Amino acid sequence: MIKPYHNMKQFVVVLAVLAILIILLVGLISKSTDSTISSGGVIQVVAAENFWGSLAAQLGGDKVHVISIVSDPNADPHEYESNASTARSFATANYVILNGAGYDSWGNKLLSASPNPSRKVLTVADLLGKKDGDNPHFWYSPTYVNKVIAQIEDDYIAIRPADRSYFQQEYRNLQISLATYQNRILSIKKQFGGTPVAATESIFQYLAEAADLSLVSPIPFIYAVAEGDDPPTSSVVTFQQQLESGQVKVLVYNEQTVTPLTESMKKLAADQSIPVIGITETIQPPDTTFQVWMNAELINLENALNANALGQ
DSSP states (O other): OOOOOOOHHHHHHHHHHHHHHHHHHHHHHHHHHHHIIIIISOEEEEEEEHHHHHHHHHHHGGGEEEEEEEOOTTSOGGGOOOOHHHHHHHHHOSEEEEOOTTTTHHHHHHHHHSOOTTOEEEEHHHHHTOOTTSOOOGGGOHHHHHHHHHHHHHHHHHHOGGGHHHHHHHHHHHHHHHHHHHHHHHHHHHHHTTOEEEESSGGGHHHHHHTTOEEOSOHHHHHHHHTTOOOOHHHHHHHHHHHHHTOOSOEEEETTSOOHHHHHHHHHHHHTTOOEEEEOSSOSSTTSOHHHHHHHHHHHHHHHHHHHHHHO
16 A cells, blocks of 8 residues: 655655656657757758759758759749748758849748748858849859858758768868869850850849850840849840840840740841850759759850851
8 A cells, every 4th residue: 555645845855856857858858859950860951942952962962851942944933933842841941041132032931931940041142142133143153152052061060060071071072073164164264255245134144254254235134034024125225236236246045034025136146146045044954963054054155155256
């Protein structure tokens, strides 16, 4: 038979001990759960676009699982609309990468809809000191790409300090791999720096600057097309005159943003025997890496510039 407690102090002590044991047990369970993220499990990463997703995957290796939301080669990324599957990915992510500058504002809405203080978020525009209204095509700047991968490496180490050396090695490997396309930019700069070129929208602006190509197409035109707006009539006239005068040596267009106006500019350039090349906003084909995609586009650009030089 269990004897009743005769001493109230003894009863209080027992309750206190039980309470401490419960607190310790909860702490151990919580610590065990946290460790699946910080040292044991795979870091769940969501990138709003596949160009950042490709870099994040290469930096993380087998320590991360990356989901890239926008990757459809037949769609304009500016027009993406989120869905329930995307919302779930954001809600369960340990790390989210957004482009920012208004390019993927749907991502901010999803983050707000599933607040999580332990989730780390990188907004590239904020990292680069950019804001809405600035040219959001940051991945076409090699300087910006290098800043972003350095930040992703730092964030991975913050999330998983125990794997610092692993992430550092993956970062060095990626730097070596990126050098191929970034050196090609320098080669184009050395050979064709100052060459006047045109583009149907602002996607090419950062790359033109990196290669020291003179982007002469009217800024109001290329920014309006990028935003899906009608360019001012005066900018259309100026652009047509540039193509007809022979001033432009190569025309670059965005394959994922096609309008009757951009098609007419392409035709006008072709009629003037101006080489025309296409580039894309997202990685094409989607299953290749960022640097292979970029290098292929640069080879096309280099060939077009060479073709123009030979034709003169």
